[in-house]
Amino acid sequence: MLNDLASVVIVIVAVLFVLLTTIAYLTYLERKILSFMQDRLGPMEVGPWGLLQPLADGIKLVSKEDIIPTEANVAIFKIAPIISLVPAIISFAVIPFGKNSFHFLGITTHPYITDINIGMLYVLALSSIGAYGIILGGWASNNKYSLLGALRSAAQVISYELNAGMSVIGVLLLAGSLSLVQVEAAQSGGFWHWYIFPQIVAFVIYLISGIAETNRTPFDLPEAESELVAGFFTEYSGMRFSLYYLAEYGNMVMVSCIATILFLGGWNSPLPFLDFVPPFIWFMLKVYFFLFFFFWIRATLPRLRYDQLMRFGWKVMLPLSFANVIVTAIVVYMVRR
Amino acid sequence: MTMQMAMFGYFGAAIVISALFVVYFRNPIYSVMSLLTMFMHIAGLYVILEAEFLAGVQLLVYAGAILVLYLFVVMLLNVQSRGRFIQKQTPVVIGLGILGVIEVAVLIFHTRFYPELPAIPHPGVPTLGNTETIGMVLYTQYLFPFEIASLVLLIALVGAIVLAKGKLKFR
Numbered sequence: 484m485l486n487d488l489a490s491v492v493i494v495i496v497a498v499l500f501v502l503l504t505t506i507a508y509l510t511y512l513e514r515k516i517l518s519f520m521q522d523r524l525g526p527m528e529v530g531p532w533g534l535l536q537p538l539a540d541g542i543k544l545v546s547k548e549d550i551i552p553t554e555a556n557v558a559i560f561k562i563a564p565i566i567s568l569v570p571a572i573i574s575f576a577v578i579p580f581g582k583n584s585f586h587f588l589g590i591t592t593h594p595y596i597t598d599i600n601i602g603m604l605y606v607l608a609l610s611s612i613g614a615y616g617i618i619l620g621g622w623a624s625n626n627k628y629s630l631l632g633a634l635r636s637a638a639q640v641i642s643y644e645l646n647a648g649m650s651v652i653g654v655l656l657l658a659g660s661l662s663l664v665q666v667e668a669a670q671s672g673g674f675w676h677w678y679i680f681p682q683i684v685a686f687v688i689y690l691i692s693g694i695a696e697t698n699r700t701p702f703d704l705p706e707a708e709s710e711l712v713a714g715f716f717t718e719y720s721g722m723r724f725s726l727y728y729l730a731e732y733g734n735m736v737m738v739s740c741i742a743t744i745l746f747l748g749g750w751n752s753p754l755p756f757l758d759f760v761p762p763f764i765w766f767m768l769k770v771y772f773f774l775f776f777f778f779w780i781r782a783t784l785p786r787l788r789y790d791q792l793m794r795f796g797w798k799v800m801l802p803l804s805f806a807n808v809i810v811t812a813i814v815v816y817m818v819r820r
Numbered sequence: 821m822t823m824q825m826a827m828f829g830y831f832g833a834a835i836v837i838s839a840l841f842v843v844y845f846r847n848p849i850y851s852v853m854s855l856l857t858m859f860m861h862i863a864g865l866y867v868i869l870e871a872e873f874l875a876g877v878q879l880l881v882y883a884g885a886i887l888v889l890y891l892f893v894v895m896l897l898n899v900q901s902r903g904r905f906i907q908k909q910t911p912v913v914i915g916l917g918i919l920g921v922i923e924v925a926v927l928i929f930h931t932r933f934y935p936e937l938p939a940i941p942h943p944g945v946p947t948l949g950n951t952e953t954i955g956m957v958l959y960t961q962y963l964f965p966f967e968i969a970s971l972v973l974l975i976a977l978v979g980a981i982v983l984a985k986g987k988l989k990f991r
Contacts, residue, residue: 559849600949604876611884615856618888622849622895630895637892641885648880661951 490592498575498596506732507537513778520782547721552625555718559623564719564726567616570609571733577602578740579664582750582762594763595664602663603655606741607648610696613730614640617698620727621715632714635789640696642796647692649804650685653811654678654745667749674753679746684807686746688800690776693738695796697731699777701784702792739773827868834861848894852887859883873951 511526511533518525526533551560581594599605614637621633657678658666670676679686695702716727743749747769750762787795838861841854859882866875958966 556849559853599872600951601872601876604873604880608876608879608884611880611888614884614888615891618891618895619849619853634892634896637888641888644884 491596494592494594494596498578498580499572501580502572502575502733502736505736506729507541509732509735509774510540510728511537512774513781516775516778517782520779541725544725545722549721549723550718552718554625556623556625559619560718561723563616563620563623564723564730565616566619567613567730568726568733570612571730571737574606574609574737575740577605577663578737578744579667579749580763580766582667598662598664601661603651603661603666603741603745606663606737607644607651610647610734610737611640611644613734614644616727616730617715620719624715624718626718629715629717632717636698636715639698639702639792639796642793643692643695643702643800646688646796646800646804647696649801649808650688650692651741651745652808653682653685656808656811656815657681663744663749667744667751670748671751673755674748677746677748677751682746682807682811684803685811686742688804688807689742689745690773691800693742694777694780695792697734697738697777699731699735700781701786703786735774735777736770739770739777742773743769824868828865831861831864831868834858835865849891852891852894855890856883856887859887871950873954 514536515525515533526536529535529539551557576596577599579595579598617636617640618633621629621631621636624630654666655661658669660666660669670678716724719727743766749769750766752758752760752762752765835858838854838858842851842858845851845854859878863875863878863883866872866878
């Protein structure tokens with residue numbers, strides 16, 4: 484009993500530590516990668532190659548003044564960033580980071596916090612809760628730019644969440660389980676077992692929807708600075724602003740993890756003779772590939788117009804994902820029979 | 821068992837209190853937030869009943885999709901708090917309230933007279949698991965009601981579009 488509790492606590496602490504460090508250094512990585520793509524150096528002053536930049540940013544954000552507009556709804560204004568961040572972090576409870584259980588201080592534990600049998604559903608449900616933080620923050624600021632940003636974001640998140648959810652179904656049909664651990668286990672034994680090949684349509688749909696759900700370029704209409712100042716967090720400053728930022732990066736890591744697990748085999752090595760590399764390393768490599776993809780897209784593509792975004796989501800992506808589900812279901816039925 | 825009872829007590833109390841807040845808050849945004857709290861606690865109730873699938877769907881559909889639209893509408897329409905208390909309905913509300921109290925009383929007495937009313941799990945649950953059993957039962961035993969429900973939802977969908985677009989001329 485005590486050992487079980489200790490093992491859970493150890494995993495939670497480890498996951499939180501890795502996650503928060505990753506998020507902190509993603510801000511650094513994003514600036515560096517964008518800089519290199521634009522032929523400049525990026526942050527170089529704080530520490531060697533600017534490696535301590537996230538620390539300096541953290542100190543700056545914490546020590547900044549917390550400004551609340553006079554006409555704002557104070558209670559909701561304060562609570563909205565928290566509503567945004569908490570679902571982004573607790574959804575990592577079901578992500579399996581590796582394969583083998585490991586020992587720590589004489590306690591055996593496994594590389595995920597929990598393996599519930601509705602893992603994927605849990606992730607989808609929590610990501611839909613995160614939208615409240617954005618909508619409420621925009622409304623409570625009592626600022627027209629914030630409100631417009633919030634409304635755009637609500638419409639966008641609802642439309643693209645549907646696509647993400649539908650595209651996932653194909654993979655779940657193939658794996659025959661909602662548990663992320665079992666989806667990963669079903670893809671073991673070389674890269675030709677990964678679901679990216681039979682589910683290439685779903686993969687593309689999920690990736691696009693994932694970028695849209697995290698409000699990243701080219702879908703960053705909720706915070707389009709040229710038209711809406713900064714969108715839903717125009718009025719936020721200091722620590723509350725950084726909570727929104729953390730939530731956005733947390734969601735990015737989440738989308739990368741899910742894409743890795745569902746389509747790239749999670750911790751499975753691409754070729755059987757590469758099995759000597761720890762599964763955790765493979766998982767991280769794949770996740771960082773997707774994160775790099777996020778930055779790459781940001782440096783490459785211009786922003787969509789609002790009507791284009793809605794039309795694309797409802798008239799192109801949704802029928803495609805429905806077709807994918809139907810075809811996958813029929814094929815799975817024929818093969819299994 | 822005691823842990824389960826304590827959890828049930830917490831979720832039940834939270835549901836009742838947040839449901840009251842939905843009615844009593846004068847600001848409609850606060851009402852929607854209380855409703856969100858209530859939905860989350862209902863999902864918790866499903867979890868202690870070991871109906872994980874229902875809990876996930878409850879969050880995804882009610883909290884994640886339907887309530888966001890409520891919030892959307894409330895924010896856009898700027899609903900005034902004055903119009904929310906229509907006095908003419910008081911007798912009806914009192915009548916319904918009495919009916920509700922009687923119903924609860926009957927339920928309580930019923931369980932007192934028949935204390936051993938066991939919850940019988942579906943025979944498939946131990947071998948298949950909850951989620952799979954729901955799928956099996958829904959698409960075999962209860963296929964017809966399931967299809968009827970989906971048809972009703974489809975009619976509601978088409979109806980909403982017809983009502984909203986009724987004033988526009990179709991070309």
